[in-house]
Amino acid sequence: MKKVLLSILTGFVMVGSSVVLPGQAAAGTVAERAYVAPAASGRDVISEIIDVVGLKARFEVRAANVPNAAAVILNGKRYILYNEQFLSQVNNALRTDWAGISILAHEIGHHLNGHTLSKGGSNLQDELEADEFSGFVLRKMGASLSEAQAAIRLLAEERDSYTHPGKKNRLAAISKGWGNAQDQIVASAKAGTPSRTVAAASTSAMRETPVTTTARRSVSRMPAQYILRQVKLVSAPQERIYVTTQFNLVRETEDGIEVIGKLQKTNNRNYPYVLESRYFSDLFVNTNGLLLNEDGERVGVLTTT
Template sequence: MKSIGVFFVLAAWGCTLPARAQKAFGSEKYATMCHYYGESDTAYIVMHAPAPAAEKVVQDIMAVIGLRANFELRSANVPTAAAVIKQGKRYILYNTQFMNNIISSTGNKWAAVSIMAHEIGHHLSGHTLDNETSKPATELEADEFSGFVLQKMGAALTDAQAAMAAIASIKGSHTHPPKSQRLSAIASGWSRAGGKFSETAMAAYAPEKPRTITAAPIVEQQKTETKLLTRAEKIAQSATYNKNVASEAYFASNPQGKYYVTTKGNLVQVDRDKVYLVGSLTASNKPGYKMMLTDIDSNTIYVGSGGMLVNNYGKKIGYLKSRK
């Protein structure tokens, strides 16, 4: 693996200078900004000079894409990280404690790098020019950019997805897509940069277009309709889930996701100790396949021989592994 140039200790992202010695850039109100995962805007932003380690990360990111930064980096009192334009100047803002916490909680030093790359992607893609808040489409573009950059810097796919896997919302919102789509976008960028998927992550995964999200449709369409299973079903899926799970499901776009097909024919996802109903197993409506998985929006995945999962175009996107 290539060297990232700087591997952070937990204190590296900020406060490397005494607070009184830091240069303050004042307090201003920002109406709109592109946040990392949809948190509320902070009414007044107070900016400070960035830590040397954070500046080095930005330099490393810009080096792999061969461009000069069209923004200034600042530590600030934003909830996580954000890209913003104020009075004609572009800024990347990051919260020191959040960056340190994401490294600590994931145990992955690439997590903070991926977040920084995501925000840089917003500026380089022109997302901050329309004076609007985050939108699902632009968030996916920034996610893909992040995956592309991290592969070029030497990160594995799991490294590139570490932050998103840890903190993204499984259901998404009106501003940010659900976790499955965001992980898929990162995987798409990582693959486009030359990354090769492991056997577990399905070597056949190769999206036709950079922004095409090729995760299983029923995983993509969780949206707000995705619901928690009943308490009884959740308990059944915990300590005694072996009795209730017929097979494990793996998807190329989210190799770390925990998906299962239950003995009742439900496709569920386990995330942060919660169980989500994603879709159901039913008789296939397509010649050549006996069974298919479908969600409430009638999106389908077909179950082929040996448990292979294919989309409506016949492309392999995952597989089922029987627990029997």
């Protein structure tokens, strides 16, 4: 995918494969008019991807009249070039922005793995390495395995070509990268929790969650000043579960407030907290307050009450 990333969607008209940058086409030519200015959204995604791997972006991101997306070196300078219409069509077809993000992550993988320094063009091994990088990055950014594989599942050819692997091998490479990132996330979260045992309610914790047995079920029995966040679970939308100001995880029952777990800090900046409970498996909290299980699936959210 250093020159051509993916097979084009059926019915998608393939534009010219030549790369056009400002000043390289004669004034008034079709190529110059076809050039699109750099897209802020593309640059924002690149920043997120680079932030995940902890490196500096030593390349420019440009929307251009390429067929889909490409990592190239022009006049000694590195570029990530992409076709805005192509990415938009892929995202719309799959109904997820993760498709376009995975394509850009793949191209970044080519640069960071040094593939663009060779003059041999695309080859099977380089493509698999870039796919693995894409899977790794998308898991770090919060995508599920299905979301990380969506673009390749739709667009890749079934069989190997001279330059690109077949769909099965490419999906496996993405899965490998995604799994490696998942292992890091789980290990980091566990390392950041001093104890996997749910802390028992202390006397002070009990004082912060007074029980009012006469209160109606629809009204929280806990004073608002002691509630840090409410836990909304997709599988149990009617449950009233809260994180208290002392980071206890509590559940409202007919008999009062029950301490069921703890909000713990981790060493992972993308998943700074984990919810531990005897009622469900660990749920990781990302920087947007989304709750994800160990398979990377979004299962809930932390909200204000």
